[in-house]
Amino acid sequence: MFFDEMASKWDTERRIERAKVLANSIEGSLGETKGLTALEIGCGTGLISFDLINKFCKIYCVDSSKEMLSVINEKISQFGTKNIFAFGIELLSEHKYYGKFDVVYSSMVFHHIVDIERELAMLHNLLKEDGKLIIIDLDKEDGRFHKGEKDFCGHNGFDRLELQKVIVKSGFQDAKFQTIYVGEKKIVSDVVKYSLFLCCASCKQI
Secondary structure (H helix, E strand, C coil): CHHHHHHHHCCCHHHHHHHHHHHHHHHHHHCCCCCCEEEEECCCCCHHHHHCCCCCCEEEEECCCHHHHHHHHHHHHHHCCCCEEEECCHHHHCCCCCCCEEEEEEECCHHHCCCHHHHHHHHHHHEEEEEEEEEEEEECCCCHHHCCCCCCCCCCCECHHHHHHHHHHCCEEEEEEEEEEEEEEEECCEEEEEEEEEEEEEECCC
16 A cells, blocks of 8 residues: 555655644634634644644544554654544544544545545534644646556646535535645656645535
């Protein structure tokens, strides 16, 4: 699995700096967060959540990669972190968490998810009324961004209007987009330019 193989060397300087920008964007889109409980979908090594460590009362981090979880758990142990908790996807798929969250956020995860509507329906059920969903992901691109990943079978980024329609259909309101990052990715001899959007939407009970 690509992410298991990359886990031990994931925290490059470029990713660390980008995570700071994305975490600041999440914080800026929410306003007051003290006392809130958050869920990060596809946490990886926890770069973003550790940048938000002082912004939430509790942060539950979920990932499907055992090696990524191993890295984030090492960080939790190393720094004596008391409010970040890392789990595999069974926390959600097997309903081992019985509460609801104030905020759910993800970064560069949704383009890996084939069935977007199913994922949004699940997240809607996990959020409190008026809870916030934050999606950070790729703008629509030509497919070169993942050409070096042989197992990739997701989306080549998203058209914002099309994604907004799916989000609203899933029970969310006030889905607003903004560009928060523009970067370059080197793939073999190619340099791919890309942009990331942040979408913030409110959960409304259907």
